[in-house]
Amino acid sequence: MKLFYFFILFLFAALSGCAVVQPWERERLSDPNMMFDENPIQKGIKEHYINIREGSEGGNGSQGGGCGCG
Amino acid sequence: MTQELPEEEIQVNFNSYFDNFRLNVIYPTINVTKSLDKNTSVTGSYLVDAISSASMKTKFQVDGITSATTNKYGGADDTPDELRHQVSLGVTRNFSDVTVSANGMYSTEHDYSSRTFTANISIPFAKKNTVLQLGYAGNFDKIFPQTRTWTKDRTTNSFNFGLTQILSKKIVTQLDFSLTNVDGYMLDGYQVVRIVNGFFLKTLEPVTPEKRIRKAAGIRTNFGISRLSTILLGYRYYWDTWDIRSHTAEAQFKTHLTENLNMIFSYRQYIQTRAYFFKEIYTEVEPLMAVDSKLNSGYTNDVSLGFSYKGNKENRIPVLNNEKLTFLGSIGFYHRHTDSPDWAMRMNDLYAYLISLGFKISI
Amino acid sequence: MKKIHLALLILFLPFLIFAQEKGKPAPEFSGKTAGGETVSLSDFKGKVLVVDFWASWCRPCKEGFPFLIELYDQYSDKDFSVLGINLDEDVKNMTAFIKKLGKEVKFKNISDPDSKIGNLYKVEGIPTTLIIDKNGVVKFITVGYDPGEKEKFKSEIEALLKE
Numbered sequence: 001m002k003l004f005y006f007f008i009l010f011l012f013a014a015l016s017g018c019a020v021v022q023p024w025e026r027e028r029l030s031d032p033n034m035m036f037d038e039n040p041i042q043k044g045i046k047e048h049y050i051n052i053r054e055g056s057e058g059g060n061g062s063q064g065g066g067c068g069c070g
Numbered sequence: 071m072t073q074e075l076p077e078e079e080i081q082v083n084f085n086s087y088f089d090n091f092r093l094n095v096i097y098p099t100i101n102v103t104k105s106l107d108k109n110t111s112v113t114g115s116y117l118v119d120a121i122s123s124a125s126m127k128t129k130f131q132v133d134g135i136t137s138a139t140t141n142k143y144g145g146a147d148d149t150p151d152e153l154r155h156q157v158s159l160g161v162t163r164n165f166s167d168v169t170v171s172a173n174g175m176y177s178t179e180h181d182y183s184s185r186t187f188t189a190n191i192s193i194p195f196a197k198k199n200t201v202l203q204l205g206y207a208g209n210f211d212k213i214f215p216q217t218r219t220w221t222k223d224r225t226t227n228s229f230n231f232g233l234t235q236i237l238s239k240k241i242v243t244q245l246d247f248s249l250t251n252v253d254g255y256m257l258d259g260y261q262v263v264r265i266v267n268g269f270f271l272k273t274l275e276p277v278t279p280e281k282r283i284r285k286a287a288g289i290r291t292n293f294g295i296s297r298l299s300t301i302l303l304g305y306r307y308y309w310d311t312w313d314i315r316s317h318t319a320e321a322q323f324k325t326h327l328t329e330n331l332n333m334i335f336s337y338r339q340y341i342q343t344r345a346y347f348f349k350e351i352y353t354e355v356e357p358l359m360a361v362d363s364k365l366n367s368g369y370t371n372d373v374s375l376g377f378s379y380k381g382n383k384e385n386r387i388p389v390l391n392n393e394k395l396t397f398l399g400s401i402g403f404y405h406r407h408t409d410s411p412d413w414a415m416r417m418n419d420l421y422a423y424l425i426s427l428g429f430k431i432s433i
Numbered sequence: 434m435k436k437i438h439l440a441l442l443i444l445f446l447p448f449l450i451f452a453q454e455k456g457k458p459a460p461e462f463s464g465k466t467a468g469g470e471t472v473s474l475s476d477f478k479g480k481v482l483v484v485d486f487w488a489s490w491c492r493p494c495k496e497g498f499p500f501l502i503e504l505y506d507q508y509s510d511k512d513f514s515v516l517g518i519n520l521d522e523d524v525k526n527m528t529a530f531i532k533k534l535g536k537e538v539k540f541k542n543i544s545d546p547d548s549k550i551g552n553l554y555k556v557e558g559i560p561t562t563l564i565i566d567k568n569g570v571v572k573f574i575t576v577g578y579d580p581g582e583k584e585k586f587k588s589e590i591e592a593l594l595k596e
Contacts (some may be wrong), residue, residue, distance in 0.1 A: 020196060020197060020199050021199055021236045021238060021239055022197065022548065022551065022552070022556075023197055023198065023556070023557065023558040023559055024486060024488060024520040024548055024551045024556060024558075024559050025239050025520075025548055025551075026236075026239070026490075027239075027488060027490050027520075027521065027522050028239055028240050028294040028297070029236060029239065029240070029242060029294070030490040030491065031294070031300070031490075032332075033299075033300045033324040033325070033326070033332065033334075034242060034292050034294055034300055035292075036234070036242075036244055036290060036292065036302075039398075041081055041083065041099065041101050041115070042083070042376075042398075042400070042426070045083070045085055045097075045099070045426070049087060049404075049422075049424070050372075052364070053363075053364055053370070053404075053406055053420070054316070054340060054342065054364055054370060054406070055310075055312075055314045055316065055342050055344075055345065055364045055365055056284075056286065056306075056308035056310075056314065056316040056318070056340075056342060057248075057250060057284055057286065057308070058228065058230070058248030058249075058250055058284060058285075058286035058308070059246050059247065059248050059285075059286025059287055059288035059306045059307075059308060060246065060286075060288060060306065061232060061244045061246040061288055061290055061304075062190070062192075062203050062205065062230070062232045062244075062246065064192075064201055064203065064232070064234035064242075064244055074492060074493070108579065108580070108581065197557065197558070198558075
């Protein structure tokens with residue numbers, strides 16, 4: 001339940017604290033370097049060798065971000 | 071309004087891994103992404119792991135089983151050297167703004183087989199300022215080590231919740247939560263526990279609980295610090311029913327060195343506690359016993375430097391002037407420290423080097 | 434639970450922005466081309482005009498740009514024109530994109546680095562393409578580029594040219 005409150009708090013912080021960034025204002029955000037995991041294949045390779053050597057898994061996020069213009 | 075599909079391309083990577091535990095792995099990968107129509111894209115991939123490690127088979131024997139009765143599925147006589155093949159096929163489809171993807175994967179080697187199915191959906195809100203991602207992964211493994219007589223199963227069900235949020239024209243953040251439920255055999259099958267009480271008593275197979283619930287929550291934020299550079303900062307907390315807790319911090323600096331040359335520098339630090347049943351030395355037979363270093367307490371450091379170069383007409387060197395090509399390369403260094411020595415190698419510190427070279431070609 | 438629903442409603446309220454509507458007069462604007470020439474919407478009065486909001490960093494915009502050239506080449510001998518509104522922060526990116534295209538762009542493109550015109554038209558995404566009739570009324574709006582819609586787009590233009 002704590003996590004749920006954390007999530008709601010995050011939503012508030014994320015959504016109310018900032019203005020909407022319009023699709024035509026995403027020049028910087030459209031840079032591939034602003035994307036999370038712009039190369040998912042290389043991310044998969046890295047996760048594989050780490051998962052074999054460490055006791056944790058998950059919570060690494062998913063590919064996202066980018067232009068979102070159209 | 072529709073979402074963009076992944077770009078049509080073939081990506082080939084030659085990856086290698088070398089460490090001071092005498093493990094060498096070469097693993098080429100090939101990945102093909104092709105659009106079927108304006109809303110559908112398919113991806114197929116193939117990976118081969120060629121693993122060679124030190125001759126340690128004697129270390130893997132447990133009392134009461136001779137090599138004559140062990141599983142025989144190939145592999146060299148005195149090593150667990152092996153080849154792993156992995157194939158996967160996935161499809162991504164846009165339904166207006168919503169993107170749905172499904173992926174199936176099969177992996178096989180002489181002592182292990184694995185089937186994975188994943189399904190993901192991503193739903194944008196508020197002019198794509200917010201994207202909600204929901205995912206499921208089901209994984210079904212079979213483990214049949216050469217040095218044992220049995221075959222065991224493991225089933226993993228994983229659920230993922232993600233939220234990507236644009237905070238400003240230069241900042242984007244991502245929140246991620248995952249819940250994983252694992253049932254069955256959770257070891258690699260080769261490890262052995264030596265029971266030592268003043269003098270050596272016997273060697274046995276390790277035993278872990280047959281159930282593990284794993285949770286992780288992470289946040290990552292990407293900041294555009296200039297027209298050319300970005301900094302990513304991330305943190306993840308992990309906890310499970312085996313009492314492992316971990317913290318991961320990550321930083322990445324990405325910059326366009328020239329119009330066509332991009333650089334990524336990343337640093338990752340990780341620290342974990344040990345599983346409640348993990349012990350460095352077992353003095354008597356216990357119901358739960360484990361020697362795997364990844365269940366031990368310790369920390370890791372990971373540094374890597376990667377480059378990508380996009381072919382362009384201005385370049386006079388042949389091949390490098392092909393606009394359809396992107397060249398990829400990276401080097402990495404990984405250090406793991408465990409609070410007690412590894413069960414087989416008797417060392418606290420693992421040092422690994424990773425080199426990867428590859429290219430992408432637009433089709 | 435009701436409270437949460439209310440909170441979510443309040444959260445998403447700022448996103449309910451109303452876009453430019455079909456059937457309404459297109460708001461007047463003016464801007465400068467890369468060459469420094471001032472161009473206004475009213476300059477095209479009496480013509481069927483395609484207005485395209487685009488940026489050099491937007492993949493669907495890039496894919497759709499050759500279609501604008503095609504339209505201009507096909508209909509410019511009639512009462513027709515095309516006007517590009519470029520939303521790049523730096524006008525240099527616009528000129529670099531056109532140069533790289535390797536095709537002659539005969540229609541005008543004005544630079545809107547601060548998204549003033551973009552905000553005025555409250556476009557939903559880019560590319561947003563409008564067809565404005567001879568009387569300055571917005572008759573057609575499409576967001577994104579879909580090669581499958583090319584013929585439909587042309588028939589809209591042809592119908593408006595006959596009016």
